[in-house]
Amino acid sequence: MDSPGGSFSEAVKFLKETVHKLSYATVIEPLAECNSACALIFLGGHLNSGDGYFEHYRRLDVSGQLGFHAPYVDPGATEVVDPAVIGKSYRKGVEAVADLLDLDPSLFPRSLLAEFLRAGADEFFNISKVGQLAAWNIGLTGYRRPNVMTEKQIEYVCNNQRIRDDPQLYSVHMSFEPEPEQASDPIPLGEKMVVRSEGIIEGVAGCTVNARLHGDVLFLRANTTEVDAGNAEPRNDAEGDVITSSAVAEDITAVDPDGYTPAYFLFNPHTKIKVLKDRGEASRPATERLPATPTGTTSLQAMLWDHNGSTMRLEADSTILRMNYEKPRKGMLSVGVREGDNLFTCSRAGSRLSCSSRIFHPRCGKQDFPAEATFSGNDKVIRLRGEAPDLDSDCREQGRKPQDWVFTLIEPAK
Numbered sequence: 001m002d003s004p005g006g007s008f009s010e011a012v013k014f015l016k017e018t019v020h021k022l023s024y025a026t027v028i029e030p031l032a033e034c035n036s037a038c039a040l041i042f043l044g045g046h047l048n049s050g051d052g053y054f055e056h057y058r059r060l061d062v063s064g065q066l067g068f069h070a071p072y073v074d075p076g077a078t079e080v081v082d083p084a085v086i087g088k089s090y091r092k093g094v095e096a097v098a099d100l101l102d103l104d105p106s107l108f109p110r111s112l113l114a115e116f117l118r119a120g121a122d123e124f125f126n127i128s129k130v131g132q133l134a135a136w137n138i139g140l141t142g143y144r145r146p147n148v149m150t151e152k153q154i155e156y157v158c159n160n161q162r163i164r165d166d167p168q169l170y171s172v173h174m175s176f177e178p179e180p181e182q183a184s185d186p187i188p189l190g191e192k193m194v195v196r197s198e199g200i201i202e203g204v205a206g207c208t209v210n211a212r213l214h215g216d217v218l219f220l221r222a223n224t225t226e227v228d229a230g231n232a233e234p235r236n237d238a239e240g241d242v243i244t245s246s247a248v249a250e251d252i253t254a255v256d257p258d259g260y261t262p263a264y265f266l267f268n269p270h271t272k273i274k275v276l277k278d279r280g281e282a283s284r285p286a287t288e289r290l291p292a293t294p295t296g297t298t299s300l301q302a303m304l305w306d307h308n309g310s311t312m313r314l315e316a317d318s319t320i321l322r323m324n325y326e327k328p329r330k331g332m333l334s335v336g337v338r339e340g341d342n343l344f345t346c347s348r349a350g351s352r353l354s355c356s357s358r359i360f361h362p363r364c365g366k367q368d369f370p371a372e373a374t375f376s377g378n379d380k381v382i383r384l385r386g387e388a389p390d391l392d393s394d395c396r397e398q399g400r401k402p403q404d405w406v407f408t409l410i411e412p413a414k
Contacts, residue, residue, distance in 0.1 A: 012103075153266040156269070
């Protein structure tokens with residue numbers, strides 16, 4: 001799925017006519033954007049075998065965008081608007097919301113509906129954090145799956161599993177200030193299953209987490225229902241195999257490991273999804289995850305930069321650099337730019353950066369063009385040059401316009 005959206009009521013109508021008759025997967029691929037009506041249809045991805053077996057089949061790539069908003073009530077383009085027309089438009093919007101509430105709550109969770117209806121029609125409610133994936137059962141692809149687990153991450157797995165079991169807990173968990181990352185010792189993993197538990201705290205149900213390495217793939221299974229975790233001793237044994245199929249054990253590629261408990265549950269619910277592409281394998285040396293700059297003087301991963309009044313976030317992944325909007329200035333918001341939108345992506349070959357950049361056209365949308373980037377000022381200034389498409393009133397290219405952009409280092413990102 002890759003669409004800026006469409007009619008809210010037509011999307012709901014499509015869902016009403018298909019969701020109980022068909023099974024289909026919905027996928028947002030790398031760098032794709034699915035907003036508004038597209039996001040509603042994305043939620044409909046599921047498998048219904050007809051014998052009572054029901055499973056969510058919706059996947060968001062770590063670099064994709066998924067945004068929701070309330071129905072937009074358009075009373076018309078006339079200067080003098082008849083109150084009856086306004087009333088009719090309003091009723092149509094209310095009816096579309098009512099129809100959405102009639103749909104299966106396991107696919108269209110009420111807590112998610114409350115969040116984006118509260119945001120209104122003029123602002124997107126973007127799925128950007130791990131806790132949101134947990135609350136609304138959205139799968140994640142394209143991230144670096146961890147192959148180690150620490151004691152601290154048991155708490156994260158349990159918190160995310162509790163949010164998935166009861167989405168109403170989402171607002172409670174996310175209202176807390178995110179705590180600083182804490183280092184803790186990795187748990188020894190191997191072919192035998194590891195069982196760890198978190199006791200009952202302040203009336204919250206206990207939690208047991210099973211973990212097992214098959215080859216280099218970590219499988220998790222968390223249970224927060226009917227668990228007396230206070231009596232569960234940490235152990236390493238072969239009981240209760242996480243993998244239930246012997247065929248899977250023979251061919252690890254035959255199953256999605258996240259079909260059990262997703263490995264991204266190992267991260268704090270507040271963790272931004274986009275950074276997971278650069279995280280995960282705690283056992284890998286930091287020098288493998290933090291490539292040097294062209295001059296080798298500064299690490300560029302997760303640094304904040306200023307660009308014409310917008311705050312930008314530069315992230316590094318091996319030889320790839322990505323510059324995304326952290327806080328777009330007002331002028332960019334008016335042309336549809338949102339937090340997390342990518343401005344350019346560069347591949348590094350020695351001291352040269354070959355980039356794919358884009359402009360945001362108010363009528364014609366995003367327009368990509370090739371560019372090159374250079375560093376100066378002890379790696380505190382980035383300059384990107386290229387030629388963007390010059391579009392006519394029909395969005396047809398009629399030439400090229402030189403682009404010369406400057407980015408100034410602010411601080412390391414938090």
